[in-house]
Amino acid sequence: MKTKSASISIIGMGYVGLCTAATFASRGIRTIGIDIDQVRVEQISKGKAPLHEPQLDSMLKNAVRKKLLDATSDISLAADTYATFLTVGTPSQQDGSIDLSYIKNATEDLGNVLRDKPGYHLVVVKSTVVPGTTNGVVKRFLEQSSRKTVGSELGLCTNPEFLKEGTAINDALHPDKIVIGSNDKKSASELTRLYHRFYGSKLPPTILTSPEAAELVKYASNAFLATKVSFINTIANIAEQIPGVDVGKIAEAIGLDPRIGPLFLNAGPGYGGSCFHKDLQALINYSQNKNYDPVMFRATEETNEQQANRVVGLAEKLLGSLPFKRVAVLGLAFKKDTDDIREAASIRVINQLYKKGARVIAYDPMAIPNTRKQLQEQIDYAENARSALKGADCAIIMTEWEEIRKLKAKDFQAHMKTPNVVDARRVYNPEEFSGLNYASIGLGPSTGIKNNSP
Numbered sequence: 001m002k003t004k005s006a007s008i009s010i011i012g013m014g015y016v017g018l019c020t021a022a023t024f025a026s027r028g029i030r031t032i033g034i035d036i037d038q039v040r041v042e043q044i045s046k047g048k049a050p051l052h053e054p055q056l057d058s059m060l061k062n063a064v065r066k067k068l069l070d071a072t073s074d075i076s077l078a079a080d081t082y083a084t085f086l087t088v089g090t091p092s093q094q095d096g097s098i099d100l101s102y103i104k105n106a107t108e109d110l111g112n113v114l115r116d117k118p119g120y121h122l123v124v125v126k127s128t129v130v131p132g133t134t135n136g137v138v139k140r141f142l143e144q145s146s147r148k149t150v151g152s153e154l155g156l157c158t159n160p161e162f163l164k165e166g167t168a169i170n171d172a173l174h175p176d177k178i179v180i181g182s183n184d185k186k187s188a189s190e191l192t193r194l195y196h197r198f199y200g201s202k203l204p205p206t207i208l209t210s211p212e213a214a215e216l217v218k219y220a221s222n223a224f225l226a227t228k229v230s231f232i233n234t235i236a237n238i239a240e241q242i243p244g245v246d247v248g249k250i251a252e253a254i255g256l257d258p259r260i261g262p263l264f265l266n267a268g269p270g271y272g273g274s275c276f277h278k279d280l281q282a283l284i285n286y287s288q289n290k291n292y293d294p295v296m297f298r299a300t301e302e303t304n305e306q307q308a309n310r311v312v313g314l315a316e317k318l319l320g321s322l323p324f325k326r327v328a329v330l331g332l333a334f335k336k337d338t339d340d341i342r343e344a345a346s347i348r349v350i351n352q353l354y355k356k357g358a359r360v361i362a363y364d365p366m367a368i369p370n371t372r373k374q375l376q377e378q379i380d381y382a383e384n385a386r387s388a389l390k391g392a393d394c395a396i397i398m399t400e401w402e403e404i405r406k407l408k409a410k411d412f413q414a415h416m417k418t419p420n421v422v423d424a425r426r427v428y429n430p431e432e433f434s435g436l437n438y439a440s441i442g443l444g445p446s447t448g449i450k451n452n453s454p
């Protein structure tokens with residue numbers, strides 16, 4: 001399966017690597033996707049995505065059919081390409097720091113196959129790594145195993161990604177920026193040239209900087225977004241104490257200030273996903289090792305952790321007590337349109353409900369198989385939202401799925417034993433739920449006066 005004319009190779013066919021590979025190939029750039037997982041490679045070779053991401057399947061199918069994308073576990077094929085992106089995982093360790101073993105192995109294997117390559121090869125670090133990793137670990141492993149020098153036969157850049165699960169393909173096709181960190185002009189200009197090929201005349205704003213700064217941009221971006229969520233959740237918790245106040249109005253008003261902006265101001269049960277918590281922990285650990293304690297980011301994380309208690313607290317308030325109560329959890333994924341439950345607030349809430357003696361029945365349009373793997377039969381699973389509600393004492397909305405959003409107050413009334421609803425995602429209009437026992441994150445006690453109308 002040698003694709004002589006392939007232009008780039010990508011090591012690590014996880015979420016980022018696969019979406020990057022599919023979008024490069026969709027722009028006519030021949031791409032080789034490399035992964036040690038043979039099953040994954042075979043699946044990708046058939047044009048099938050091993051994970052759920054809208055548009056990815058059809059893009060992969062097309063790319064494979066047009067022979068623009070090959071998947072393989074043979075890393076030696078990277079030497080036939082012009083540039084190699086490293087997109088392997090950097091999972092969290094116990095102390096919050098990141099585990100670099102996948103990066104080290106991939107870099108070493110790549111260096112070995114580049115040893116006999118005549119001519120230039122560009123290596124691009126796309127994995128999320130703390131400042132200093134590209135110029136330290138990656139450069140050292142690459143030079144040692146290839147016996148070549150970065151800056152002459154080898155190019156080396158850091159090029160973080162900002163893809164969001166659920167919209168990754170669109171994000172990759174229309175990014176708000178490209179960040180390139182490099183030590184030498186040639187590496188930076190070669191990578192910029194590749195992106196010129198990708199985006200044509202629509203090259204997004206491109207920030208050229210050092211590898212360390214590019215690495216920090218990625219952490220700064222996720223730390224800011226996570227802090228924005230914890231900020232609005234803090235305001236939500238204050239708003240809950242004030243009669244007639246809804247955090248939605250506060251977010252709407254402050255979001256009009258261009259210095260603040262309207263996005264990422266949806267109060268809820270706390271952020272989840274594979275990135276925010278992992279990256280904040282890594283940044284905190286990194287800073288503390290440099291003798292600086294980033295108090296603000298510790299507060300962002302603590303606020304997030306406590307938000308799950310707030311959700312359970314609302315259920316407790318409506319029910320009086322939790323032991324033996326049947327609680328329907330609607331939504332398990334960390335956000336809508338994904339089957340991903342990593343660090344999902346739903347799991348924190350379920351674990352607490354369970355500890356407090358409630359019986360949980362959960363429903364999610366996509367994430368039940370992943371939840372079952374983690375929680376096994378500790379809870380019950382329902383086939384649809386309505387069957388989850390059957391006989392329930394309380395319902396908690398944990399993910400903003402369209403299907404869940406569409407439920408009406410009468411659906412809860414018709415199926416539940418007692419219609420207690422905790423809207424942790426703020427998907428319903430409180431006025432339409434006024435006939436039920438309804439509590440929502442960020443909603444103060446009712447005054448009887450409608451304050452939602454303009």
Ligand code: UGA
Nearest residue numbers: 161162163164165229264265266268271272273275334335
């Ligand atoms: C996040 C970043 O948004 C991406 O830019 C980044 O590339 C990615 O991490 C990564 O580092 O790989 P993602 O984890 O897919 O993307 O999810 P987000 O859409 O950012 O949502 C994260 C969490 O925050 C979700 O649980 C979401 O429900 C929550 N959230 C988001 C809120 O509670 N309120 C909001 O207003 C926005």
